Amino acid sequence: MDSNPNNCNAIASFYGVKGRNLQYQYKDFLSDFKIWDQKSHAKKWLIFPENIGKRLSIDETCLSNGELYTVLTNKSGRGRKGTIVAMVLGNKAESVIDLIEKIPLKQGNLVKEITLDMAGNMNLIAKKCFSKVARVIDRFHVQKLASEALQEIRIKYRWKAIDQENQAIEEAKKFNKKHESQTLANGDTLKQLLARGRHFLYKTKIKWSVNQTQRTNLLYELYPDILKAYNLTQELRTIFEKTTNKVIGFAKLAKWHEKVSQSGFKSFNTISRTIMNHYQTILNYFDNRSTNAWAESFNAKIKAFRSPFRRNKFRIFSF
Template sequence: MSLDETCLSNGEVWTFLTNNDGHGGRGTLAAAIPGTKSDEITTILIGAMGKSVRRRVKEVTCDLSPSMMLIAAEVFYNAHVVNDRFHVQQVYNEAVDEIRIDIRRQLIAEDNSRDKSEPPITYSNGETMRQILARSKHTLMMSQNKWTDIQRHRANILFRHYPILKAAYHLAMELRQIFNAKISPTKAMGRMNKWYEKVMALGNNNFRSVIKTFKNHAPTILNYFRRRATNASAEAFNSKVKIFRSQMRGVRDRDFFIFRLVKLYA
C-alpha cells in the first residue's frame, strides 16, 4: 500500500491510500480522505477497515511526512513503513541546490557593488559565472552519463571554481548508488554511515539538518532495502488525478469528482 497527499483544488489537500497491486487501474484507490491530520485519518481508516484486513498489509510506502508515517504505523501495525527513496534523495539534493543558490546570491551582491564599467568575466563556454550557476540547477541533479556536452562543459567550469559543489555532487551520486545496490538493510546501514561521515566532512551547515533527518528516519529509510518498494505508484496515481482534473476543467463539484474517481479506480 502507499500513502500520499494530493491537492485537488484551491489548496484543498486530500490523503489517498492506494493499492500498489492495482497498477493504476481498478482496485488502486483504497481510500480518499479530506485533510492530512493524522488522528482524524487514522480514526477513519481504522473504522473503515477491520483489524484482520489491516493485519494483512505487510508494507506501506510514503514520503518523509511525519503525518503520513504516523498514519501508516498506527493503522497498519503489522506492516513495514518504507520511506520513498526518491524523496530521501530529494532532501539531500535540495541541500546541494541551496549551496548553488547561496554562491549565486553572493556573486549578485558582489556584482552590484562592482564598477559597472568593467564587464563581468566570460568563461570558455561563453557564459558568466552568474549564468553558469543559474543554468546548473538541473545538471546537479542528473547523473554525469546523462549530461549533454554543454552541461558537461558548464559543470567542469563550475566544479573547478567551487570544489564544495563538486564534492557535494559526487556524494549525491554516491547516495544514488547506495539505493541502486541490491544489498540487505544491514549492509545498507553500514554504507550509509560511511556516507554520513563524508557529508559531515564537507563542513557545510546545509547538510547538518539533512543528516539529522536521515538518522531520525533511519529504520524506515533502510526498510527500502527489504523489497526495494517506492512510492512511484502513488505518484503515478496522483498524476492521473491531475490529468483527470484537467479534463474536467477543474473541480467544480468536489463530491462528484471524488465519485468519478471511485468509480474509475476504487
C-alpha cells in the same frame, strides 16, 4: 463511457446534441452515480476495503484550491481500477485514522508493508492503522533532500555572484564607465554559469551533454564545494540504487554519514541527522526495494483527470 468533457463533446457532436447535456445524462441516468453508496460523503472521504492488498502506499496530494487529500493506495493496482483504498480530505492524522479504521480487521490484516514519506502525520497514520506492518520510507524523498541541499549551495554562490556584479556596476558608474561582465571559456558569465547549473546537477554524469560537461567542469573548477556536494548526493543515490542487502546498506550509509560530517556542509549534516532519526524505516527499503513511485504516479493521474473538468467548470466526483 468516458466522462472526459472533450470526449463527451466529440460524441455529442456526432449525434447532434450538446456535450453538456450528454454529460448530465450520463451522470444522472446512464451511470450509477445516483445510487452510489458513498455519494453522501464522497467530497470528504472515500473508502474501498475491497481494494486492500499486501503492499500499500500512503501519501498526500493537492487536488484543487490548495486542499490536501490523504490517499491510501494498493501497489498491485498500478494506478488502474482497484488502486484506491481510501481518500480523505485533509491530512490531520486523527481524522484520517478514524476513517481508515473503518476498514474491517480481516482485510486490514492482509497488509504486510506500507510506504510513506518522512512526514510525522503519515508515520502516525501508518503506525496506528497498520501497527504490525513494515513501514518503509520512500527513498526518493531522502534523495530529494540531498538534491535540495546541493542546490542550496549553488544558490548561495549565485546570490554572491549577483551581488558582486551589482557592486561592479555601481563602481563603474562612479567613474562614468560602462561595466562589461566577464565571460568564461564557454561564453557564460559567472551568474549565468551558476543559474544554468541547476538542471544538470540533478543528473548523473552519463546523462550530461557535451555542453553540460564543459559547463560542469568550469563550475567545479570555480566552486569545489559544489563538486563535493554533488559527489555526496550521487553517493547517496548509488547506495539506494545498487544495494540489495539491509546490513550492507546500513554499513554504506554509516560511511556516507562520516563523509558528510567531514564535509562541513550544514544542510547535509541536517540530512544525515534526519536519516539517523528514521534509519529503521529507511533501511526497510532494502528488503523489497519498495517506493512511493506508484502513489506519486496515481496522484498525477487524478490531477490530470480533474483538470479538464476545472477548465469546463463541470465536476464529477467518481473514484
